[in-house]
Amino acid sequence: MGAIEEANAKAVDILLAAKPVLRGIGVAGDEIPGMTKQKILHAGPPVTWDRMCGPMRGAVIGALIYEAMAGSREEAEELAASGQITYEPCHHSQAVGPMAGVVSASMPVWILENETYKNRAYCTLNEGLGKVLRYGALGDEVIDRLRWMERTLAPTLARALDAHGDVDLRSMIAQALEMGDEGHNRNRAGTSLLIRTLAPSIVSSAESRSAASEVLAFLTSNDHFFLNLSMPAAKCSLDPAADVPGSTLVSAMSRNGTDFGIRVSGLGSRWFTAPAPKVDGLYFPGFGGEDANPDIGDSVICETAGFGGFAMASAPAIVQFVGGTVDFALNSTREMYEITLAEHAFYRMPILDFRGTPTGIDLRRVVETQIPPVVNTGIAHREPGIGQVGAGLVKPPMKCFEDALRAFAEERSS
């Protein structure tokens, strides 16, 4: 076995040994290392205000209003561009965020731990569909919901988690993959399993019966609620494998709506970026390709960890949401074995005779085969303040992988 193969075996073993569990809920400003009131975390590789896409700007504006740092959209835009706000990728702070991925100091966050390696990951709570901050929507409806989440949803779930104890997310994701989810764009099973797991504790521990009832009604209304757990589960599973010298394992993929970026284990924290591609998808009534922002969000961490698009064979019903055919879903998963290092030990797909999902993208194989990772995703409107317009499939730009492989070769020859 060559040095790269050895390093990759080590890296993917670390990934496969991950055991993500849900430990609790805290406030971003308290829990996330280095988080301050003046800092805003966002999806994807680093990006400055002037290069930010519409939906991410919309989410930043919303976050500044939510934090009461600005009273209006105009004030918020001025502050956002003033240089007083620091923008950093979620990925630099052990966090991930769907779509715009904006995290500000007062937002509640899930606290996950990879029980095997004791590292943590954070993610905000999912707001539901429709007018929501992560798609860059604005308005009282969005801000009011965020406040309700801070005041009622998060404390109620925090008490329930204290009463219940840790939730084994590895087991929950494995079950959801046996129930038609792929864990990225279809989370109906994961959400249902989470609700039934926590419901008794929500009821017994809530401050009031009406809080319990409101929270259960909110969870029930949102089939994507589990996404904000599957993503940090993927993040804390990958992080311990993110710095193995000599490994070509892709340790992160992410997009900020302007750039698509990847990181490679043997190259540590460097990002390799290219313009974010358009999503090939199905649009909501009244919207079309001309409304779509380029690809955005940290949610592609799911595919990086071996589920999402890579497990589409387990979720054939998803083609009704993202487009394509059932054969395409099956073949997508099969093709991903060409560019991955292992089959997942816990995430198994009944329809493929319980084969483990293709896990651990090998940078070299992507470039050699020219097969891009298959990614399911949502589509945001390109203007700030509007929201989601569809969902679909996206091909990460090959340039990220080619540049990273070149850098990897240079590093080894130097």
Add this chain to the structure above:
Amino acid sequence: MGAIEEANAKAVDILLAAKPVLRGIGVAGDEIPGMTKQKILHAGPPVTWDRMCGPMRGAVIGALIYEAMAGSREEAEELAASGQITYEPCHHSQAVGPMAGVVSASMPVWILENETYKNRAYCTLNEGLGKVLRYGALGDEVIDRLRWMERTLAPTLARALDAHGDVDLRSMIAQALEMGDEGHNRNRAGTSLLIRTLAPSIVSSAESRSAASEVLAFLTSNDHFFLNLSMPAAKCSLDPAADVPGSTLVSAMSRNGTDFGIRVSGLGSRWFTAPAPKVDGLYFPGFGGEDANPDIGDSVICETAGFGGFAMASAPAIVQFVGGTVDFALNSTREMYEITLAEHAFYRMPILDFRGTPTGIDLRRVVETQIPPVVNTGIAHREPGIGQVGAGLVKPPMKCFEDALRAFAEERSS
């Protein structure tokens, strides 16, 4: 089109137009027409005490103790054999019951209605796994649980249903079939969907917070809870199609642990029976084929209505529970198109490109092709008082179908 084809088209159209909804919960003695304290309903075609199998005797004994009509097992056995108790099939009273299927007057029952035809169906609430009455288990644990179900579970769910309104079970079964259930031996998705649908109303309407929490914990602990809804959903879907002159649609299949019986639409309420077969299955640790009672229960009403074993392609993970391979699951569904009259309009299987499940068994095709309907089922211990020992697949005896076809031909020539 011949007369039989016309009659079958009519019968299967009635079946496909069914819209089973959950309306509420009542007490068997109040709700089920003709139910009395001295009557016990049981699974399968008619059977007398002296011919009853062990697990059904166990369940009758348990029911008499639960009804406080006997103080001990010995007293109950004496009363059961005394002639004072009337035994009737659930099927004769718009009801169905899993395994022994025993219903006595004080038991709570789900009230379902086929919204299209306004006919009702009834079923007890599922007790969970382990030591339970429906598998013929006995003991304080079983009786105590039945009393808790009567005093806490049923009233709490009844209030929740009043608060929530009807639950559309056609939609819920359709969703569950997209989430890895087949609706008979795998009900994890259906149970999860039911819990998330009712949880907010359970909390807001329960008599006490502890009742709500207890009920949610009970539901969460039992992946089969939905079975006792999928069965009466099938029953009330089939009943309006059960008496179409000239039709060879199989309108019921059922077993009492001694006999397997079928009914045919054009032959009305007549049963055609043969000895109940052995189940080919996987056994729990410590048990084997020699412990198994022959096939028992009304649950095969699911297959009769176009799901359960007929939808196994949607539930490949079930092979871990009932045995067989994933290919077998796919091929079982495909084979059932050979003996059925239609594809279901609402129950669709993503993995087969959203094809409708094979629905409406045609007696003639079963006999012509000699393909028996494929049935998933649980396995009860043959002695009274023990319980479930495994799960598996069973082939209905061809004799039932051959005798029925002969009777059908005789009736038409007379």
